[in-house]
Amino acid sequence: MNKINFSLVCLFSILGLAACGDSGSDKATGATAESAGGGEMVAFVTTQDGSPMPIKAELFDTPQAKEFMTTGKNPYVGNAEAVEKGKKLFQLYSCTQCHGPDAKGQVGPGLTGPDYRYPKDATNKGMFETIWHGTNGGMGAKGKGLMDPSDPANGLSVDETLKIIAWVRSHGSTTGNE
Numbered sequence: 582m583n584k585i586n587f588s589l590v591c592l593f594s595i596l597g598l599a600a601c602g603d604s605g606s607d608k609a610t611g612a613t614a615e616s617a618g619g620g621e622m623v624a625f626v627t628t629q630d631g632s633p634m635p636i637k638a639e640l641f642d643t644p645q646a647k648e649f650m651t652t653g654k655n656p657y658v659g660n661a662e663a664v665e666k667g668k669k670l671f672q673l674y675s676c677t678q679c680h681g682p683d684a685k686g687q688v689g690p691g692l693t694g695p696d697y698r699y700p701k702d703a704t705n706k707g708m709f710e711t712i713w714h715g716t717n718g719g720m721g722a723k724g725k726g727l728m729d730p731s732d733p734a735n736g737l738s739v740d741e742t743l744k745i746i747a748w749v750r751s752h753g754s755t756t757g758n759e
């Protein structure tokens with residue numbers, strides 16, 4: 582009897598979107614990952630001044646993006662399909678025009694490392710922050726909603742940004758995931 586009651590409580594808890602059992606569970610479930618207390622977001626900071634970077638949990642909307650949200654590791658690095666997609670996005674978003682077709686540098690700096698203008702760009706978390714939110718020195722924010730403030734749909738998704746980074750890393754000397 583007690584068991585049945587407990588199951589019912591659990592069921593209603595789930596329907597009410599409250600966590601059933603241990604609230605520290607790390608099974609992240611989509612947009613509610615943060616509010617459910619599971620899979621906490623790593624502390625993203627801007628490249629401009631290191632202040633907390635505002636980004637909504639629901640923008641991490643693929644399994645790979647979710648993994649990145651909670652670990653800061655980019656699961657697409659070394660994945661041939663994602664690297665190929667990243668290459669196309671690098672062209673589509675005009676990264677090529679400033680950073681060169683192989684990301685070795687043109688008007689903008691080379692992105693292949695191991696030395697970076699912003700040393701944190703040697704990590705995938707750091708490079709993500711730079712691409713998403715931009716810099717003070719000529720690199721515009723490319724993240725969704727930031728690239729063109731008049732059009733919230735404009736800009737890279739988190740998943741696309743991770744694929745671009747995977748492509749950049751395929752030319753570089755580091756995976757960024759160490």
Ligand code: HEC
Pocket residue numbers: 671674675676677678679680688689690691692696697698699700702708711712716717718719720721723745
């Ligand atoms: C209009 C030219 C321009 C475009 C387009 C552009 N960038 Fe940049 N990018 C720059 C400049 C200039 C810098 C150097 C910024 C600074 O010193 O603050 C930079 C810096 C960077 C850095 C930091 C490099 C380091 O050494 O730390 C990364 C990463 C980067 N860009 C990635 C990208 C990606 C990915 C795209 C496409 C989505 C892109 N950029 C599009 C001009 C551009």
